[in-house]
């Protein structure tokens with residue numbers, strides 16, 4: 321196969337799992353239990369197609385541009401596409417299509433479910449890594465933003481703006497990130513350097529989740 325990086329590339333995406341469908345001999349990649357890509361193996365376990373989703377209009381357009389992308393083999397031909405594993409599609413273009421497929425399937429879930437699947441809060445925090453999680457705090461998503469340090473019954477200003485006001489899944493959907501609300505919502509124990517790093521890490525977590 322021309323794309324030896326593909327398994328590592330797909331598994332590096334946030335919250336992705338894979339399995340082998342033995343009857344079809346497909347390696348399937350899932351997000352939230354839904355398939356977004358597959359490597360189709362022949363009887364000798366050699367890849368012959370890579371399947372993924374695109375918006376129907378984008379898929380149709382790309383199939384007219386490149387001979388090595390065809391309607392999804394053994395799949396819904398409107399939404400799914402197959403790339404020949406030994407074809408001439410450039411690596412960067414295939415990576416772009418796989419990214420699009422991941423985003424399309426993820427965005428089919430409700431916004432709350434997207435945050436749950438990714439294990440990230442609206443601002444990109446991984447609450448499971450916080451020392452207070454599970455004892456003092458249930459985590460941002462579980463508390464619908466009303467975390468203890470915001471005061472009784474009050475939502476974190478970022479959650480209130482992102483989820484309650486704008487109805488975004490995360491701040492990655494907003495062109496202003498990181499905004500004044502982020503800059504004003506600060507753990508008072510942080511130094512300026514720690515706070516700057518915390519913002520960088522959260523933006524980076526949202527980017528790694530393919531959401532920016």
Ligand code: SF4
Nearest residue numbers: 447450453457459460
């Ligand atoms: S909301 Fe804040 S305090 Fe609570 S678990 Fe998440 S990071 Fe920790």
Ligand code: SF4
Nearest residue numbers: 481482491494497499
């Ligand atoms: S304005 Fe700030 S807090 Fe509100 S959605 Fe945009 S980035 Fe998030």
